[in-house]
Amino acid sequence: MAKAMIAGLLAAGHPAGNITVTEPQETTLALLRTGFPGVRTSTDNAAAIFGSHVIVLATKPQVLKAVAEALVAPLKTESTNNPLILSIAAGIRVADLARWLDYKTIVRVMPNTPALVSEGASGLYASQSVSEKQKDLAFAVCASFSKLAYWLDKEQLLDVVTGTSGSGPAYFLYLCEAMVEAAVEQGMPREIARGLVAQTCLGVGKMTLSQLDTEFSVLRRNVTSPKGTTEAGIKVFDDNNVKQHMKDCVVAATKRADELGDILGSQVKFF
Ligand SMILES: NC(=O)C1=CN([C@@H]2O[C@H](COP(=O)(O)OP(=O)(O)OC[C@H]3O[C@@H](n4cnc5c(N)ncnc54)[C@H](OP(=O)(O)O)[C@@H]3O)[C@@H](O)[C@H]2O)C=CC1
Numbered sequence: 001m002a003k004a005m006i007a008g009l010l011a012a013g014h015p016a017g018n019i020t021v022t023e024p025q026e027t028t029l030a031l032l033r034t035g036f037p038g039v040r041t042s043t044d045n046a047a048a049i050f051g052s053h054v055i056v057l058a059t060k061p062q063v064l065k066a067v068a069e070a071l072v073a074p075l076k077t078e079s080t081n082n083p084l085i086l087s088i089a090a091g092i093r094v095a096d097l098a099r100w101l102d103y104k105t106i107v108r109v110m111p112n113t114p115a116l117v118s119e120g121a122s123g124l125y126a127s128q129s130v131s132e133k134q135k136d137l138a139f140a141v142c143a144s145f146s147k148l149a150y151w152l153d154k155e156q157l158l159d160v161v162t163g164t165s166g167s168g169p170a171y172f173l174y175l176c177e178a179m180v181e182a183a184v185e186q187g188m189p190r191e192i193a194r195g196l197v198a199q200t201c202l203g204v205g206k207m208t209l210s211q212l213d214t215e216f217s218v219l220r221r222n223v224t225s226p227k228g229t230t231e232a233g234i235k236v237f238d239d240n241n242v243k244q245h246m247k248d249c250v251v252a253a254t255k256r257a258d259e260l261g262d263i264l265g266s267q268v269k270f271f
């Protein structure tokens with residue numbers, strides 16, 4: 001995910017030399033330097049935060065506590081600078097992060113991988129300790145890799161963002177995989193099937209965004225001629241309760257985010 005964010009930041013014109021990426025493996029950092037020329041790299045998290053305005057925590061939730069606790073001392077030396085912490089970790093709550101870091105200036109962001117092409121969708125949540133100026137900074141960073149970004153006023157809604165748009169690219173790709181397989185099984189060359197499906201995805205995205213006030217169900221009905229092909233296809237979904245399965249999928253992902261917060265955090269909910 002961090003790579004997608006870096007790509008978005010660079011595409012938005014942030015100078016590569018202002019971005020420092022850390023990673024335990026030098027071989028991975030070497031690949032990063034090749035992919036993103038000019039970006040600074042380090043295996044030393046503590047050294048990397050020196051003088052920074054924004055620190056993005058982008059490790060797996062499972063290692064975040066250890067990573068955060070190792071930043072307590074370095075953050076104290078940076079306290080006059082008051083850097084903004086952005087955490088993209090699914091589920092991990094601000095109160096837990098604040099305790100691990102012994103630091104309060106934290107914004108949680110839930111981005112998604114289309115950030116790679118500056119088409120991300122993100123949700124943000126700020127603790128009350130974050131000033132309006134720092135919230136503006138968080139939003140500006142987020143906007144450089146997100147086409148749409150929304151502040152959420154309840155932290156648990158960030159889990160819903162996670163289950164909806166954070167994991168969302170995978171749901172669409174799952175459908176894309178099935179559509180390509182079906183076309184190929186009916187004799188279509190794979191490259192053509194992939195092109196048709198990918199362009200249909202892009203087209204639907206652009207079409208829905210160009211008329212966000214129109215319900216998706218209305219746009220779907222526009223494709224569905226009475227007694228036509230779409231009706232025949234959608235009937236298979238309806239007969240198999242696919243809409244309910246899709247809703248269950250989003251709810252399961254949302255619950256998993258909450259569960260990660262419980263398992264890896266304090267198990268105390270702050271809402
Ligand atoms: N993938 C996605 O679509 C999204 C992910 N997220 C969140 O982003 C976070 C990362 O997910 P994802 O990108 O999929 O995971 P990855 O495992 O691909 O990325 C995590 C990175 O953190 C590095 N890392 C591990 N330990 C440390 C450490 N001590 N210091 C610095 N870096 C370290 C890993 O290095 P190494 O591989 O060498 O261990 C790896 O490069 C998660 O918290 C996830 O919830 C949020 C939104 C979307």
Ligand SMILES: O=C(O)[C@@H]1CCC=N1
Pocket residue numbers: 090162166167
């Ligand atoms: O699968 C995950 O846990 C992460 C969070 C959202 C997308 N990927």
